[in-house]
Amino acid sequence: xxxxxxxxxxxxxxxxxxxxxxxxxxxxxxxxxxxxxxxxxxxxxxxxxxxxxxxxxxxxxxxxxxxxxxxxxxxxxxxxxxxxxxxxxxxxxxxxxxxxxxxxxxxxxxxxxxxxxxxxxxxxxxxxxxxxxxxxxxxxxxxxxxxxxxxxxxxxxxxxxxxxxxxxxxxxxxxxxxxxxxxxxxxxxxxxxxxxxxxxxxxxxxxxxxxxxxxxxxxxxxxxxxxxxxxxxxxxxxxxxxxxxxxxxxxxxxxxxxxxxxxxxxxxxxxxxxxxxxxxxxxxxxxxxxxxxxxxxxxxxxxxxxxxxxxxxxxxxxxxxxxxxxxxxxxxxxxxxxxxxxxxxxxxxxxxxxxxxxxxxxxxxxxxxxxxxxxxxxxxxxxxxxxxxxxxxxxxxxxxxxxxxxxxxxxxxxxxxxxxxxxxxxxxxxxxxxxxxxxxxxxxxxxxxxxxxxxxxxxxxxxxxxxxxxxxxxxxxxxxxxxxxxxxxxxxxxxxxxxxxxxxxxxxxxxxxxxxx
Amino acid sequence: xxxxxxxxxxxxxxxxxxxxxxxxxxxxxxxxxxxxxxxxxxxxxxxxxxxxxx
Numbered sequence: 387x388x389x390x391x392x393x394x395x396x397x398x399x400x401x402x403x404x405x406x407x408x409x410x411x412x413x414x415x416x417x418x419x420x421x422x423x424x425x426x427x428x429x430x431x432x433x434x435x436x437x438x439x440x441x442x443x444x445x446x447x448x449x450x451x452x453x454x455x456x457x458x459x460x461x462x463x464x465x466x467x468x469x470x471x472x473x474x475x476x477x478x479x480x481x482x483x484x485x486x487x488x489x490x491x492x493x494x495x496x497x498x499x500x501x502x503x504x505x506x507x508x509x510x511x512x513x514x515x516x517x518x519x520x521x522x523x524x525x526x527x528x529x530x531x532x533x534x535x536x537x538x539x540x541x542x543x544x545x546x547x548x549x550x551x552x553x554x555x556x557x558x559x560x561x562x563x564x565x566x567x568x569x570x571x572x573x574x575x576x577x578x579x580x581x582x583x584x585x586x587x588x589x590x591x592x593x594x595x596x597x598x599x600x601x602x603x604x605x606x607x608x609x610x611x612x613x614x615x616x617x618x619x620x621x622x623x624x625x626x627x628x629x630x631x632x633x634x635x636x637x638x639x640x641x642x643x644x645x646x647x648x649x650x651x652x653x654x655x656x657x658x659x660x661x662x663x664x665x666x667x668x669x670x671x672x673x674x675x676x677x678x679x680x681x682x683x684x685x686x687x688x689x690x691x692x693x694x695x696x697x698x699x700x701x702x703x704x705x706x707x708x709x710x711x712x713x714x715x716x717x718x719x720x721x722x723x724x725x726x727x728x729x730x731x732x733x734x735x736x737x738x739x740x741x742x743x744x745x746x747x748x749x750x751x752x753x754x755x756x757x758x759x760x761x762x763x764x765x766x767x768x769x770x771x772x773x774x775x776x777x778x779x780x781x782x783x784x785x786x787x788x789x790x791x792x793x794x795x796x797x798x799x800x801x802x803x804x805x806x807x808x809x810x811x812x813x814x815x816x817x818x819x820x821x822x823x824x825x826x827x828x829x830x831x832x833x834x835x836x837x838x839x840x841x842x843x844x845x846x847x848x849x850x851x852x853x854x855x856x857x858x859x860x861x862x863x864x865x866x867x868x869x870x871x872x873x874x875x876x877x878x879x880x881x882x883x884x885x886x887x888x889x890x891x892x893x894x895x896x897x898x899x900x901x902x903x
Numbered sequence: 904x905x906x907x908x909x910x911x912x913x914x915x916x917x918x919x920x921x922x923x924x925x926x927x928x929x930x931x932x933x934x935x936x937x938x939x940x941x942x943x944x945x946x947x948x949x950x951x952x953x954x955x956x957x
Contacts, residue, residue, distance in 0.1 A: 434941035
């Protein structure tokens with residue numbers, strides 16, 4: 387029985403939604419150029435940047451997969467957050483790649499690539515970025531809706547309707563105000579989200595208690611619940627792959643880079659990175675604590691039953707929202723739901739604008755033989771965002787996630803993270819880098835994760851326990867994907883980064899040097 | 904919330920959790936105040952640019 391009270395909590399959520407929509411729509415009058423729409427006229431300052439980056443990179447989907455990591459791996463599940471924070475701080479502090487990127491004055495990363503690798507690589511990079519980004523974002527809506535259904539006790543039949551209404555609201559202010567609306571609503575959403583996350587975390591720690599959480603982790607995972615190097619399925623490949631993916635995401639994840647490119651200058655952008663770095667630990671530890679609390683308080687059979695309700699084999703994703711539905715009282719529940727909606731809306735709006743900007747700026751670039759007027763550019767940008775919204779709705783309703791959510795996000799992200807990171811580093815720091823190497827890197831970077839994902843989907847082998855014996859459940863052998871069984875997801879990620887680097891070096895060296903006159 | 908338990912029972916994760924709660928609370932207030940000033944300044948700059956152009 388959830389404690390969500392439609393009159394009290396519904397009013398809190400309603401006030402938040404009205405305030406957000408009003409703020410988002412109010413600033414649309416300042417948008418008169420494509421530059422305003424995509425990078426807010428490059429007028430973003432440090433503290434607004436920190437609020438916006440934090441709000442963008444924390445959605446309901448984030449809370450769900452980080453809580454799932456806490457539920458299935460204990461405290462060790464929060465290690466990716468530490469990797470992310472270290473990567474962001476070091477990159478912001480040193481200016482590695484981000485300084486030359488911001489100083490170049492481009493609006494997207496592929497635009498920078500054109501200067502070194504030519505028009506075709508710019509277009510191809512745009513395609514890969516949008517493909518990886520949209521597949522990644524495709525699960526956001528469904529997971530967000532599932533959280534609301536479990537947490538508020540909303541009828542499952544209204545899931546699609548709730549998702550659609552939420553998306554239309556976000557799309558409305560994003561289409562009209564672009565990055566300006568995104569920044570202003572992100573700020574408001576950061577405040578609401580942070581207050582909600584903190585209040586609920588204090589409540590969880592008070593209700594469940596630290597000792598009980600530690601004991602639960604020790605009982606379920608032993609020392610491996612505290613140290614990621616102990617469990618066989620984690621170990622150094624888990625830590626290294628997370629360091630690589632998170633460093634790559636800081637450098638080339640377009641939603642993160644958009645803040646750097648909207649900053650007044652590279653110094654401001656770097657301050658945004660160093661100032662936001664520790665938030666990425668919060669982003670994994672806070673929901674991770676909620677996930678561990680769910681493990682301590684909720685019977686596994688209940689969690690499994692909720693999963694089956696959604697047609698999912700694994701119910702671990704729903705343990706955290708179910709716990710919150712049980713322990714958060716009315717009144718505070720409204721704050722929690724408003725906080726999670728704030729988190730989700732800020733992520734959705736930023737991501738729609740981000741992938742839309744790459745489609746407009748880079749994929750459509752070959753079709754702009756002459757410069758478009760500002761009015762035509764704005765119209766195209768708005769249409770692209772609307773179409774992305776339609777895609778998200780269709781994909782979000784159709785695609786059914788199998789397995790661990792974070793691993794799905796890592797795999798779809800790796801389609802472009804590995805190649806774009808190598809291209810960016812080579813573009814900034816290696817004079818021999820050229821279009822041969824760039825194309826080879828993009829192809830290898832896209833093929834390996836897709837091949838791994840396909841092998842996991844279509845070639846199943848029996849899963850084994852620690853003693854090497856086949857696992858059985860309900861009298862049937864438990865099956866898992868071929869790549870996961872024989873190589874492991876983390877090694878696939880590491881191998882992809884290594885192969886992309888080799889492809890870039892060999893491809894670039896194979897191209898004959900131009901003859902000097 | 905038992906802070907002494909967090910400092911003695913697996914202190915690495917206990918301290919990290921406490922650091923997260925203190926840092927996040929502080930940053931929320933600080934960024935809340937300074938970020939609002941940033942928004943006002945950003946909109947003022949955009950308005951001035953817009954007026955100069957037109």
